[in-house]
Every structure is written in C-alpha cells, then in structure tokens.
Amino acid sequence: MSKRLKPLDIFKYLPKTNCKICGEETCMAFAMKLIERETELALCTPLFDESKYQENKDTLIVMLRPPVQPVKIGTGEKSVIVGGEEVVYRHELTFYNETRIFIDVHDEMDSKELTERVNFVDEYTVFRIGVHLKLNGIAVRSVSNDPAKFAKTVEEILKLADLPLVLCTFDPKIMKAGLDAAKGKRPLIYAATVTNWEDIAKLAMEYNCPVAVFSTDLTTLNSIAITLQKAGIDELVLDPGTYFGENIGATLNNYTLLRVAAIEAGAESVGFPLMGVPATVYLEGDKGTESAWNETIVGSMLIDRFASMLIVHNVELWSLLALLTLRQTIYTDPRIHPAVDAGLIKIGNPGVDSPVFLTTNFALTFYTVKTDLEQAAIDSWLLTVDTEGIGVESAVAGGQLNAGAVADLIKETGLEEKVKHRKLIIPGMAARISGETEDSTGGWQILVGPRDSSAIPKFLKQNWEAEATA
Amino acid sequence: MAETPEPFKRLLALLSEVEEIELENFKLEAEELTLSLTRAMMPAIMPAMPAPEMAKPGLPTLPAFQEVEFKSPAIEYPGEIVEVQLGATKSEGGTREYVVKLGGQKIMPFYRFLGPTPNPPVVSLDVFDMPLKLAKAVRSNIEDVMEDPAEWAKRCINKFGADMVTIHLISTDPYIKDTPVKEAAKVVEDVLQAVKCPIIIGGSGNKDKDPEVLTKAAEVAEGEQVLINSADLHTYKPVVEAAKKYGHIVLSWTQLDINNQKKLNTLIMDEGFPRERMIIDPTTASLGYGLEYTYSIMERIRLAALKGDEILQMPMSSGTTNAWGAREAFLSNKKCNELGLPWGDVALRGPMWETLSAMSVMLAGADLLMMMHPGAVAGFKALVKAFTDDTSRDMPPIGNWVTMK
Structure with a gap:
C-alpha cells in the first residue's frame, strides 16, 4: 500500500556512468542511498551540470520529494x-x-x-x-x-x-x-x-x-x-x-x-x-x-x-x-538494532578489587547502567551478556539471560585474571537466576544488586564498602 | 533513453504552450496534474506571476479562492481480526456474569474514516497471590488487601472500574515461595468466587513449574473460558493441552520478535488449537525503555493481519504494567533531587507513564491492556470511549485559543 520508491525507479533517471563523483561506487549504490535519504541528489553533479540530463534531474527532484513537505x-x-x-x-x-x-x-x-x-x-x-x-x-x-x-x-x-x-x-x-x-x-x-x-x-x-x-x-x-x-x-x-x-x-x-x-x-x-x-x-x-x-x-x-x-x-x-x-x-530510527556488543568493559579505572556488574546487551539497559556508573564515578567492570538485545526482566523470563551464559562470558572475557575477588553483582530483576549462577560459575559469589541502577551507589555503600572494610 | 512518465509529458506539453495559457486556465490544468509537479516547476512556468521577492509589498497577485472538496482516503484491507470471547456465562458452561469480546476489526486502530471499531480495547488489572514490592503510587491504593487476592480482585472491579482481573500466581516460583500447585489453584477458585468478570490466570514465569501450575489452575477453572497467561516457545505444549481440555483461551507470548510470534502461533495451531481461542502478546516494553519496538511490532502484526496473514489475525494483549519498571515512573522526588533529575512529581509521573504506554500500544493495535494504577485505568477508559464514539455533534469553537488570557 505504501508508495515507496525502489532503487531501480531512481536508477533509471541517473547518468548510469558509475563516475563515483557522488562518493558511491555505482549509480545503483547512489540510488539506494537516495531512497534511504543517506545522501543528496545534488552530489550527482553531472546531473545538474549537463543539459542532457535536465529532464531526468527535474523528474528525480519531484520523485524524491517526501510526500509530507x-x-x-x-x-x-x-x-x-x-x-x-x-x-x-x-x-x-x-x-x-x-x-x-x-x-x-x-x-x-x-x-x-x-x-x-x-x-x-x-x-x-x-x-x-x-x-x-x-x-x-x-x-x-x-x-x-x-x-x-x-x-x-x-x-x-x-x-x-x-x-x-x-x-x-x-x-x-x-x-x-x-x-x-x-x-x-x-x-x-x-x-x-x-x-x-x-x-x-x-x-x-x-x-x-x-x-x-x-x-x-x-x-x-x-x-x-x-x-x-x-x-x-x-x-x-x-x-x-x-x-x-x-x-x-x-x-x-x-x-x-x-x-x-x-x-x-x-x-x-x-x-x-x-x-x-x-x-x-x-x-x-x-x-x-x-x-x-x-x-x-x-x-x-x-x-x-x-x-x-x-x-x-x-x-x-x-x-x-x-x-x-x-x-x-x-x-527513534527503527533501522538501528537495539543490541550493543557483549563482553567486558571498563568504567573509569578499575583494578583487581573493583566491583563487577552484570547487565544485558539491550542498548537502552546497557547505556542506562553505564551512564549511572559513570555519573556516580564508580571504577568498575561491566560484564554485558548477549541477550539478543532484550532487557533484563524479559531476558530472565525468556531464558536469554541464564546461568550458563554468564559462566561462559566470565571465561571468554578472562575476568578471573582481571579481578582478585569472586563477587558478581547482578541486576535485582535477575534475582531468580542467582542460585543457578553460583552453581554454574563455580566459586563466584552472586550479589543481587538493586532493581534499578540508579540505586547502585547506595547498594555499594551497604554491601561492598562495608564488606571491604570488615 | 529514460522514459518520461505520463504526468511529466503532459507538464512538458503545457510548458511549451505556457505563453498562450491564461494563468487561471493553467492552474485548473495543474490541479489535474500532481501538485508536486506544479510546486517543482512553479518558477519556470509562471512568468506572469512575480516572484515573491520581486513583489511590491502589499500588491502581489493572488489567485481566486476555489473550494476543493477534500475526500477522505479509502483503503480496503482484505483481512480481519478474529473475534475472541473471554469468559463464559451460565448458559455457556461457566459462571461469569458477563463476557468480554476482543477483535473483529477490519481497519487499523481507530481509523474512523474507514469504519467503526467493533470491540473497543479493555483493561485487566493485576492481582498477585502475595504482597510484593510495587511503586508507591500503585501500592497506596491496595495496601490493605495485598494479603487477600480475592478482596484485591473485588476492589479492581468494583472500585477501579477494570473490565477483568489477572491473578498472577508468582508465589509458586521455587525461587520465591514455591507455593504448592494445589494452594495456588485454591487462590484461583477464590478469585473466581469473588468477582464475576472474565479472568486471566498468570504463572510465575518459571518455565519448569508454570506448566504444572497453569494446568491445575485450568482444571479448577474448567468451563470459565479464562485466558491462560501464557504459552511460550518452551511451555506451549502442556499449556495448550490444558486449555483444550478445560475450555480456555491461550495467550501466545513472544518477545519483540515477529518471526517468533508467527512460529509460536503456528505451533499452537498445529496442536489442533483454534485461532478463535488465541490472543497474542508480542511483549510490551516500557515507555523510554523500548516501547518503540513494541509499538512497531504491534503495528507490523496488525498490518500483516489486515493484509491477510492468517497466522497473525488474533487480538493483541499488552502487559502495560511494565511501564512501572521505568525509573521515570517510580523514582521518588527525593531521589530525583539527589540525582539532579528535573522530572517533577512522581505522583503524576508514574500514572502518566502507564497511561501513555497504554495509549500508544492501543494506537498500535493492542486490544487487551493489563494495567496497574486506578488513575491510569480511569483516564485510559475515557480515552477508549472518546476514540470510538463517532456520534456527530456540534464541536466547540477552538480558534480562540490564540487570544485567551
């Protein structure tokens, strides 16, 4: 029902010389980018400069105009x-x-x-x-x-x-x-x-x-x-x-x-x-x-x-x-995938005694946790599980965030060489997998953190620093 | 040589004669062309009209006003949404005093210019089988009944105006209370006694125990045509079997993945389960934390259904309560002050968060909204009424907003 153009509709009015002036390898590639509005018609200078293309240029200007001006x-x-x-x-x-x-x-x-x-x-x-x-x-x-x-x-x-x-x-x-x-x-x-x-x-x-x-x-x-x-x-x-x-x-x-x-x-x-x-x-x-x-x-x-x-x-x-x-x-552009790369990242300058947090690779969750840790200036390690871009609560329910995945990630990232302690802080919403994760990781103690990462500073005060000084 | 499209040929023909054409006449012709052509070519083909910058102030030439009737667009969709009934009355083998019907739409949500909305969206309020941590704005309305699911359910219907209630048997989770199946079934019986609306039965989300819990719950609710929440790719077989055996409806639940939704729906139908007894839940993420994915997946599902994809033609359900998982909905004013967040009063932020999540998914195609806050429910129900009410009436003047003091 949508009257969206196809690359070929555009291509047939382009010079078809593959001259690369627009920065694309081919006129077809340029046509595809025009449709996605990732480039501009004016970059095709031959179209605008050479009189033989004038008709085609006028046609393309009209074709490419969005239906809502x-x-x-x-x-x-x-x-x-x-x-x-x-x-x-x-x-x-x-x-x-x-x-x-x-x-x-x-x-x-x-x-x-x-x-x-x-x-x-x-x-x-x-x-x-x-x-x-x-x-x-x-x-x-x-x-x-x-x-x-x-x-x-x-x-x-x-x-x-x-x-x-x-x-x-x-x-x-x-x-x-x-x-x-x-x-x-x-x-x-x-x-x-x-x-x-x-x-x-x-x-x-x-x-x-x-x-x-x-x-x-x-x-x-x-x-x-x-x-x-x-x-x-x-x-x-x-x-x-x-x-x-x-x-x-x-x-x-x-x-x-x-x-x-x-x-x-x-x-x-x-x-x-x-x-x-x-x-x-x-x-x-x-x-x-x-x-x-x-x-x-x-x-x-x-x-x-x-x-x-x-x-x-x-x-x-x-x-x-x-x-x-x-x-x-x-x-938000729906063409952008909601997942970030899984793995281990540093927040600030973490050392062998710094806390390790777990989150998912759903972009919104990941950036929320990362921003909260950065704003609170907490030197720490952030372990990001590949949950196929799904948030914590849903990933626990759907099984993408599970004990096996956490254990594998700890091995893959070499986390055990980076910290001396064996304590992993998991999101409050993942409390349900804490027992299984202690079993699967062999020797890691799982601390259930707050349900919302804004409460991490308070959580650390009560559960991490207190323990460190004890 | 590229082919010149038909309208363009006509325009070129016009162009060649432009000097002979009276301005008025030309414009009448132009209307038959596409207006974007006239826009593009306007400077070239209107020598008689001074360009704006050349106009003498106050003296530009203006065309005559011409009334052109605006015609509403007409779209026909080949498919339609299956009508599903929740609840069964006495004559239908249950004990419900009323039933709720979902689906039956032949148009995108509230495209009133194309037709009516047969079964407007309904609200089910959440009830849990144990007290749990809830946002303060929600908790304060139900604090005194949280120990008693039956009373809690009554309040949702009698006081908060919900159409249905959902009893979530979360305490059955081995990692929470590991409540025995029999005890959980008793809670379902109590709720069915306490309220006479159609009900929804939810498990704890524990994949190993849920099939057992939901099967027992289905058994004690035999004939009531409850909605079993839910069957997923792991649990669907026993859940579907129980729904079949005891006469219930199944919620087919996947997570923000339209292909998985099609797969699960197909698997459930392959079990010999009819579409007329299925509702789909593609997962509702909270406003600010992924609602965009829900919004678009629901729109895609509904569009595909109306275009004829039979595997997706069931009514849709939304777990709108997830709105309360957003920190914007629950973070206290004190905490916001500490963190320097300019978010305003949490007493309004929370209910607004749930209301906007509900409204947005409803506009994307949700038929059944599972909600939590009574204020949000009231506001939402008023919206449903206004969105579907197409009786003609005199509208108040509104242009005077410009001069209001």
Whole structure:
C-alpha cells in the first residue's frame, strides 16, 4: 500500500556512468542511498551540470520529494525542520523530523514572567539515553489586539533567545507588526483562515515566511492550502484543530486521515506537516494539574499520530518529561538494532578489587547502567551478556539471560585474571537466576544488586564498602 | 533513453504552450496534474506571476479562492481480526456474569474514516497471590488487601472500574515461595468466587513449574473460558493441552520478535488449537525503555493481519504494567533531587507513564491492556470511549485559543 520508491525507479533517471563523483561506487549504490535519504541528489553533479540530463534531474527532484513537505522555521543553529516524512508507519522506513514543541507566551505577560518563560524554554533539557532532549521554540499570541504591543513582545523574546517563533494572530495588521519585529527570523505565520487568507498570503510573500493554515473543516483547510499553493506559497503547515476531552476522537481521526491521505492516497494538496495545539485544553480555564494532565494526553496522542509540531501551554516537569520521552520513542530510527556488543568493559579505572556488574546487551539497559556508573564515578567492570538485545526482566523470563551464559562470558572475557575477588553483582530483576549462577560459575559469589541502577551507589555503600572494610 | 512518465509529458506539453495559457486556465490544468509537479516547476512556468521577492509589498497577485472538496482516503484491507470471547456465562458452561469480546476489526486502530471499531480495547488489572514490592503510587491504593487476592480482585472491579482481573500466581516460583500447585489453584477458585468478570490466570514465569501450575489452575477453572497467561516457545505444549481440555483461551507470548510470534502461533495451531481461542502478546516494553519496538511490532502484526496473514489475525494483549519498571515512573522526588533529575512529581509521573504506554500500544493495535494504577485505568477508559464514539455533534469553537488570557 505504501508508495515507496525502489532503487531501480531512481536508477533509471541517473547518468548510469558509475563516475563515483557522488562518493558511491555505482549509480545503483547512489540510488539506494537516495531512497534511504543517506545522501543528496545534488552530489550527482553531472546531473545538474549537463543539459542532457535536465529532464531526468527535474523528474528525480519531484520523485524524491517526501510526500509530507519539509518546512523550515527559524534561522540559524536552533532553526527546525518540520515534516519531511515519507511513511505512515515508522517501521516502513523511519520518521525523520521529531515533533517540534513550542511553548506559548502572550503579549500581555509582564516582562518578568515573559523572561522567565522564554529562558526556561531555551535552557530546559532532560538527559535520556545519551541525548539531551530539548524544547524547540516559542509561540507568541496577540491577546492585547494591539500591533505595537505584539511587536514589542516579539522583540523582547528575540533579545532573550534565538529560538524559532510562531506568530499567532488572525489579524493581518498585528501579524505585520510581528513580522517587522522578527524580520529575517523566518517565524511561522499562524494562521491563514478562510476569512484572512488573502492578507496573510501577501504577508507570507512579502516576508518570505512559512504559513500555517487553520480550519476545522477539512474541505476548507484543503481549499485554503490549494489556493496558497497556487499563489506560489509552498511552505505550509496544516492545523485541522485540536479538540480534547470527549471530542479528542475527532482530532485523532483528522490527523490520521490527513497523513494517510498525503502518503498512501497521494493527496498532495495536504502533503504538508501537521501541527497540533494541545494548549486548546486551557480554553476551559486553567484547572491546574487536571489541565496539564489533559494537555499531556492530547500532545502525546498527536506525537503518536502524526503531528510534526505542537504548541503547548503547561511547563510542568512531569509533563515535559513524558512528552519528550514519547517523542524520542516514536522518532527513534527503527533501522538501528537495539543490541550493543557483549563482553567486558571498563568504567573509569578499575583494578583487581573493583566491583563487577552484570547487565544485558539491550542498548537502552546497557547505556542506562553505564551512564549511572559513570555519573556516580564508580571504577568498575561491566560484564554485558548477549541477550539478543532484550532487557533484563524479559531476558530472565525468556531464558536469554541464564546461568550458563554468564559462566561462559566470565571465561571468554578472562575476568578471573582481571579481578582478585569472586563477587558478581547482578541486576535485582535477575534475582531468580542467582542460585543457578553460583552453581554454574563455580566459586563466584552472586550479589543481587538493586532493581534499578540508579540505586547502585547506595547498594555499594551497604554491601561492598562495608564488606571491604570488615 | 529514460522514459518520461505520463504526468511529466503532459507538464512538458503545457510548458511549451505556457505563453498562450491564461494563468487561471493553467492552474485548473495543474490541479489535474500532481501538485508536486506544479510546486517543482512553479518558477519556470509562471512568468506572469512575480516572484515573491520581486513583489511590491502589499500588491502581489493572488489567485481566486476555489473550494476543493477534500475526500477522505479509502483503503480496503482484505483481512480481519478474529473475534475472541473471554469468559463464559451460565448458559455457556461457566459462571461469569458477563463476557468480554476482543477483535473483529477490519481497519487499523481507530481509523474512523474507514469504519467503526467493533470491540473497543479493555483493561485487566493485576492481582498477585502475595504482597510484593510495587511503586508507591500503585501500592497506596491496595495496601490493605495485598494479603487477600480475592478482596484485591473485588476492589479492581468494583472500585477501579477494570473490565477483568489477572491473578498472577508468582508465589509458586521455587525461587520465591514455591507455593504448592494445589494452594495456588485454591487462590484461583477464590478469585473466581469473588468477582464475576472474565479472568486471566498468570504463572510465575518459571518455565519448569508454570506448566504444572497453569494446568491445575485450568482444571479448577474448567468451563470459565479464562485466558491462560501464557504459552511460550518452551511451555506451549502442556499449556495448550490444558486449555483444550478445560475450555480456555491461550495467550501466545513472544518477545519483540515477529518471526517468533508467527512460529509460536503456528505451533499452537498445529496442536489442533483454534485461532478463535488465541490472543497474542508480542511483549510490551516500557515507555523510554523500548516501547518503540513494541509499538512497531504491534503495528507490523496488525498490518500483516489486515493484509491477510492468517497466522497473525488474533487480538493483541499488552502487559502495560511494565511501564512501572521505568525509573521515570517510580523514582521518588527525593531521589530525583539527589540525582539532579528535573522530572517533577512522581505522583503524576508514574500514572502518566502507564497511561501513555497504554495509549500508544492501543494506537498500535493492542486490544487487551493489563494495567496497574486506578488513575491510569480511569483516564485510559475515557480515552477508549472518546476514540470510538463517532456520534456527530456540534464541536466547540477552538480558534480562540490564540487570544485567551
């Protein structure tokens, strides 16, 4: 059902000279990499330089364009691409540009609140599995209805941080003031509607900025998008409206059908990134935790189902942690195998008396344990069992983490020559195999460690250092 | 010489005549072409339209607004999910007051534009046959009944709104308590007495003892059409035999490997066990710790099933409780402070972790969610209702979020 290209589809339009200018051995290899988006067409310079290839080049440019257009918001280092997706199901390839999260502010916030909020968005980070997860930008709303105030707020934000912006107002006069204040910064214009589209289109052309189209009616949304494209504006973001609570099902349906239409049904008029506005939850008033909870649910649903960007109001830490972790989940490249190499590695500078920890070669488990040991500065040995990339609890249940495998690994890695003691600390979740492992390893004492590696420092204090000094 | 594709030929034809074509007319033609072609060629074929940067501010030429009906995409899937019934009422040879039906879908999850969802996902809450270490947010709701599985089960149904309960006979593990099989079977009988919903019976995960435990449990639950959790590649033979003999449903469990899932399903079917009595569990990893694998394997299974792969057309189950294995779900506020983790309040983090895991696997195709936290269950059930409810109604205005204070 997916209309994914095959290497041959691309190959037949390439020069077929195997000239290697692109860095690949053959044109076929280049075609394969183009499909996986691991290289760029522009590297095939003959295609672009020689007039005889012009037709083919134009064909290839069209063929290789993702069915969901990539749209750039902002400038410089922190600018973001939204969209650029090719598949409905991530396993068919991968999703490329993770959902960009913008936090809202408005032009009647006092300077202190505005400063705090903007700085928070700029500085907030949470570290997970080797990656610093971050928020992406600011959505500025005009609530004062005053162009001057809106412009001033935009200026203030830009003085604080060089973050991508979404300018939010349906009034073209106010929008113009905002665009003047953000000149050259490529903010996203939010939004063109059925009533203001002409003025907004003119502004988009004048300031060369991407435009969001808003309508909860899909025919209207489609019509505005088509009209803007006719006007030559081809950097669009579509907002079919974010409902919440008992109406959330309508939103799920709209986002799903728009993405399926763009990718599987070839509806190119809606082949643009979708944006969601979980902040609509606050139309019911700010009910504190309840509102933040509901906003997190809507936002998460839209991360699962196809929103390329979100505008979020709450900045509760538990909520952002959940949204950003889910985003990392969905946008992880499924082509990368979840297993790391098995064996023995050093953490810090371990010696003959250093503790030995056991973990599995499931990448997430391995990196979590490794990071925890490194952060706690524990000089130690980390023994990694090949569990076929399965985590501790499941590998014990499934039998991949077993006494025999541990005994073999101790032999293979020469661990017995590296440490004087014979104590192995296994994960708390592998407690069940401790008895068998003592038997199979012949002479090793198995210490059952904590269920979570964050508790290792405390565990060592109670079980390792105490023993060493005894 | 490479062949020029049909739309492109037409575009080239248009290009050669571009001067004679009125802008309006051209655009009408363009709509019949693919729009990506028009996008790519726009600068070349629109000499009448000034490029944006050349436009005099405020005076660009705009086309007329044209209403173009948006047509919902139509997809037909040749396959469908088998309908499986859990529980049996009196007339069916059991003692359950109601049954739960899973499966029957002909579309990807909640693709409402293609059709309805016949049997919306259901929730089973976990009950254990002994007190165990649980995250505080979970424990605080059940602390007083943890010694009594029957009371625990009652609370799940009467107070927490679960559709079903799962009784996990973990104490039978020789490395935990080595509870004798007969005693474990008694717990199953107690739970069947205490609640009148369909139930799920789980072993301890010990591969040597589970077949014996589950066989005895199947025997005392004869006719109740319980779900036996689970049969894996090692244990499936005796488990399937017991399910066949005593009239139950089998959970076919593999670990994040679609080929193993196909293999196990085939082996179980080769035992003469019908698809209508099987549910599959491809393993649910926690949000943040491998949920992506679960998500994609479930999507692949459901897509393959709808495309006609009969070996994968059973309803899917998710052990969503694994969400509580993530440190983000259970690490105390104090501990987070010590470690410098900006994670916010654990009282919300935990239930949110389980809710998002449940919602995500439901969107990937899970029909039966095994959960733990009452708050997460309530939120999840509200979502199921909203996702499946397609009655038309007046929607509230939402564009005014831009101006709200």
